[in-house]
Amino acid sequence: MTIDITQFFLGFVLLAFAWVVLDLLFERIIGRIYHWNKGRKIRECHLCGKNYKESTSLKISHCPDCDALNTRKRHRRLG
Numbered sequence: 001m002t003i004d005i006t007q008f009f010l011g012f013v014l015l016a017f018a019w020v021v022l023d024l025l026f027e028r029i030i031g032r033i034y035h036w037n038k039g040r041k042i043r044e045c046h047l048c049g050k051n052y053k054e055s056t057s058l059k060i061s062h063c064p065d066c067d068a069l070n071t072r073k074r075h076r077r078l079g
């Protein structure tokens with residue numbers, strides 16, 4: 001069995017495609033886990049970007065730096 005140049009390139013392209021798809025999936029899964037863990041304990045201020053530990057389990061908390069209101073999940077109005 002011999003592999004000609006077209007088969008070689010086809011295999012190469014397929015491998016590269018599979019690599020990109022796997023990488024994207026992996027990154028998405030890792031990112032989801034990271035955000036899920038981060039969203040539970042640490043909040044990021046939408047105004048100053050400071051990460052702070054939430055003291056209450058309320059849906060809205062105050063930023064210790066700029067006193068902005070931050071929701072647990074991304075807010076449509078606050079950005």
Ligand SMILES: [Zn+2]
Pocket residue numbers: 045046047048049050063064065066067068
């Ligand atoms: Zn802030």
